[in-house]
Amino acid sequence: MSIDYYNKNAAEFHADTACVDMAALYEEFLPRLSVGAHIIDAGCGSGRDALAFLQAGFRVTAFDASPSLVAIAQERLGTEKVKLATFNEFSVSEPADAIWACASLLHVPLLELKHTFVHLSEQLKNRGLFYCSFKYGDNETERNGRRFTNLNEALLQQVIQQSDLAIQKTWITGDARPGREDEKWLNAILVKAHGKG
Template identity: 35%
Template sequence: MTTSNDPDTIAFYDAEADTYAAKEREVDLPPSFLRLVTALPPGGHVLDLGSGDGHYAHAFEARGFEVTAMDASAGLAAIASRNLRKPVRVARFDELEDVAEFDGVWAHASLHHAPLEALPDAIARIHRSLRPGGLFHMSVKTGKPAGRDRLGRFYSYPSRSAIDHALTHAGTWAETDFQTTHREGYDGVATDWIILFARKA
């Protein structure tokens, strides 16, 4: 892979966009979402990086935030655009070029699709896109060698040390906080996850 997104993974989400968007969701938003919402400035600008069908982007908007949604899958972006009633960027992680634009970046279950060698650049771009003091949330599957799941999607399964390396490469952070959890993904398989909260210096 020469870019930060695997073409076969993008093709999966394009082909399965309608089914993926129709999946059942938990009634309550995850604690990580509520934590980020609480820490953001009222009315702040949030980037939903890997926005999928726009579920979380809509939840941010419902709480008064300005939201930019971005996904590498044109199929999912089209659904999100209809749901949000506004354009959604179709772009890869390595095409994020914003500078000091966002108060927060929500990268929920997305960056684990980038190969490990692309993670430092992706997080550096996120760091650059944040305003001073801006917040970064990331959740990724972990605990396995890089490879494909039973649906054919690529996962790098980054470790804590790989994420630490990428954060150091990206720039200066005022604080970082790691949590772990174990939960089921879209493929129905329970997996270990790493949840990161970081604040740009």
């Protein structure tokens, strides 16, 4: 359902999000990684964050489930191949240092989210980092053909408990898009706990 929305509205979504200033989130995430670390951009959308990571000297593997957004991201990233895949279809041959899932996992139904975290954590090295963000709440909603799973800290803890991920840090931010500052987001940095899973 959400994929259909993004296929039909890819250009508008790109225009709405392409120039959003993400520096504050990058500053939480990137300093925790080693130089040249490999980041998976999970649900990369228009490729905004993947491009920023490449320009900062990181290796990036980007994927999205929307063919229209993959095409936009591919154009933006040039030689970097953007993969077409859902969260549960995606895999890497060598585990990555980090996963970046910015406002993307929120489209996964709550009942499927546990499995999705388990699968994605399998793509990470031990002690690998996993950034994710969700609209702040404790329910599932639908708006304009898109479904959203909203999480608070307790729900996040529940959905990752079957994975080998542990919460390293959570924090709340307002929406970075102009005029939407009142929308609250739950941000989290998870770590793949050594010796589990």
